[in-house]
Amino acid sequence: MxxxxxxxxxxxxxxxxxxxxxxxxxxxxxxxxxxxxxxxxxxxxxxxxxxxxxxxxxxxxxxxxxxxxxxxxxxxxxxxxxxxxxxxxxxxxxxxxxxxxxxxxxxxxxxxxxxxxxxxxxxxxxxIQLTGIHEQSSQIEIRVENKIGTLPKVTNVIGEYKLNISSVFIYPDQKDPSKKIIVFRIQTMNPMPVIQALNQKGYEVLWPNIPGITE
Amino acid sequence: MNCHAAFVYSDQYAKYHFHADHPFNQKRVQLTYELLKDTGFLTDDQIIQPRMATDEDLSLIHDEKYIEAVKLANKGKLSSKKGLEFGLGTEDTPIFNCMHEAASLIVGGSLQAVDAVLQGEVKHALNLGGGLHHGFQRKASGFCIYNDGAIAIQYIRKFYNLRVLYVDTDAHHGDGVQWAFYDDPDVCTLSIHETGRYLFPGTGNVNERGLKEGYGYSFNIPIDAFTEDESFLEVYEKALRQIVEYFKPDVIVSQNGADAHVYDPLTHLCGSMQIYEAIPKLAHELAHEYCHGKWIAIGGGGYDIWRVVPRAWAQIWKVMTTNTPFTGKLPAQWLDRYQQESPVKLPQFWHDEEGFYKPIPRKSEITEKNHQNLTKSLQFIKNYQNNILNN
CATH class of the missing domain: 3.10.580.10 (CBS-domain)
Incomplete structure (x- = not known):
């Protein structure tokens, strides 16, 4: 911008x-x-x-x-x-x-x-606009290998569920330099099916990511 | 204390049905109705039929073009591009047969509830089919087509000229209703919901306080994922009491989403049935204390339709009519009738049994954080009162 x-x-x-x-x-x-x-x-x-x-x-x-x-x-x-x-x-x-x-x-x-x-x-x-928070959406975070071709694979799964993506951003995993964390805001109130699909394909979905509870 | 109240119901509510795999399922209204019938605490003379909302009713909140689009979708005549512009035909709000009529009946139900109370026929009224708080002026979203709560409030403003307090305890932020009255000082909205960091729709921050003349009439208390009864109720009871004292409403409209329970598949709050006994209790008490009893309650979210919603919603009616919740065992005939159909084991009691979910780590931190948000939200009222004292 x-x-x-x-x-x-x-x-x-x-x-x-x-x-x-x-x-x-x-x-x-x-x-x-x-x-x-x-x-x-x-x-x-x-x-x-x-x-x-x-x-x-x-x-x-x-x-x-x-x-x-x-x-x-x-x-x-x-x-x-x-x-x-x-x-x-x-x-x-x-x-x-x-x-x-x-x-x-x-x-x-x-x-x-x-x-x-x-x-x-x-x-x-x-x-704030980059994070997509200004549009009605749910947030999911996925920890992935820092490897070429990962992002399109993940977005494909979301696309299969006909869900519009409000925003994507990617940040390095503080604990493991070989990993990245992708944060999506997707326009749905029911992200459960897509989360299940991601889990089934072996992706690590951190959601909601609260240290001491989910980790 | 026994109160005269109306229960708005029709089996036609089940027609608001997206598709078999969709989490929003109005069978829960029927399950609640049957459950209440089996307890003997709901009788035919207390039931009123919903009416069909007219275009005029709908346009109290919704754009004419949007209403037109919903009607076209009915006939399969809405292009998918046009549909998406109005949020129709998405995963959350797919198009279904007669969606305009199904959604209009729900709105009409909430308007019947309003009329029954404000024309003095009854003290309180309950429309469990309603509470579709994500509907926007020209957009369907979050399983909601027409926003019956917002329409009912605007209807009260227009035809009765009363000041309305809207209190929303759905686990999702009551955004549609909030934005509809964001600049209106005669409608005060309070929403208590799981923080939007992960959960849809993402809004509902403490600092969303209203706009222009409406500044100071919108309250939001986001609570953390994994919040349990005690902390939920601290937030609810303190916030509602203080806001009622500050705003002094003429009538209370409460949205009673039942998705803050541990079992709910879409959210991450950890409430038990205890909150669903306490929520209507205080609303009832304050309605009598401040509004001559005028209280309209509507439904909302709730996606564990077997174990959570029927019990939670039946308690609203019980408290509304007798001021005390049900206790002990659920009626055997209800359990017998539905256990077969239910994919999960139905609960046997009105309450949840001790230790029915795993203890939550970091409980004290979650409680402290919620308390902080409560204080921040109510600070506005404190400052306001101090200003009055000082001037």
Missing amino acids: LVEEVMTREVISLPPNEKIETALRLLHQHHIRHIPIVNDDHEVIGIVSDRDVRDASPSIFEETAQPAELDKELKTIMSHPVITVHPLDFVEEVAGIFYEHEIACVPVTQNDKLIGIITEKDVLYTL
Whole structure:
């Protein structure tokens, strides 16, 4: 999936000479956590997070009515240079960037101009869709040999029961590197016949997989 | 305490029949009816016939195009591509002869139950043919074609203008009813079900709380696979009592799926008959305490149709009419009549005998986890009440 399919296009941005107070107000008003800072050409030159603003704000224990800190310009607290992504990047690359740099948001730029923003929440939403949980379905997990041709054999069995598959994902078996675990969400309330068929063909169905009970 | 109640029944309910190997089998309604007849606690004057729901009734919830599609499927005139768009002709809801009529009769049964109670003829009414909670506005799913529970609630809203509490103790999430009233503050839904991590339909998380004006009127308490009586009942009793106190309904509609029992082949909960004695007991009590008795109970899932469903459902009627469950031995004539036909040995008692299933490891962790979900779900009410106190 591409960044342009997932990103938010209406981005709230501010110029570097705007006051911190304005950023604080916008963060609250729009329930957002990041504001890209752009120059006159709409190029991203920095980013301000809710944490940057909070760190720059006076302590709530100080009683000054109009604290001078909030009048300072955003460029004094913004982070730069900014990591940006392209609309044609993959969502999983964005997830990699978030993980590696321990950040939760990147502006999307095209020809150096700000055109969107993608956050942790957008990435998680994509993950939820990948798991198929948004469609009515039952989940089954199967432990299989990590071997060419296994997946089509398994899906064939499901196909024989005329069951639509909402999602498939595969993860390595933590205990045995020669095995993989395939997770299906299938659109049925009665997965018993297909589970029986899989068992009969010698597949190890882990369902429901609760350590100490089924293992 | 003896209550005047109506039992909605027709042998025509058996026509809601997908095919011989399908797990959803309405023979369980007949088995329950016969069982009750044999106890002497169900008499002919208590029975009312279901009526056929009209298109107007159905369209309280369902899309006209969907109703049309079900009717076409009847005549074999629905293309399989078109059918799949409406969830018709799938493994779960295959097409069968006269499916429109069979499904409409079930809906009509729940509407008869509503009218009997709300026109004051009886205090409570039971339609075991109903409870088809997975039916969507324009889609059949999870063995359900028309969603009689949702239609009955909308019918109450439209013709009686009462606030409705829907409580669903089927082992599967009551998604169809929940989504139908997700933004409606006059209908509060509570569903207690096995977690959707593995089980169909997958939804029913604690954080599904409703939308817009309906926010705070949808409650979900997912419970872990292998949950047993004690923990199930802690969740049910605390949640229902608190939600009734908070919402103050005018009428209670309860969905009584009987698939949370150890024997049920489709789910992984470990309830015994004890929960099926306690579930109607509290619903009955609260209906009298808050709703002048107005309580409509409908059926639901339940796939061990010999050992579990007839006993569980007969208890709803017994509690509804006398406030106490059956105890002791099942009527001998019922056992004699059906033992031959039943593929499994029928139970001899109303209760399950001590130690009838293997002890569950990690019971305390499961109980703790369920308790946590209960607290999370009810936290909303606590916050709400604190806000009122503080303002």
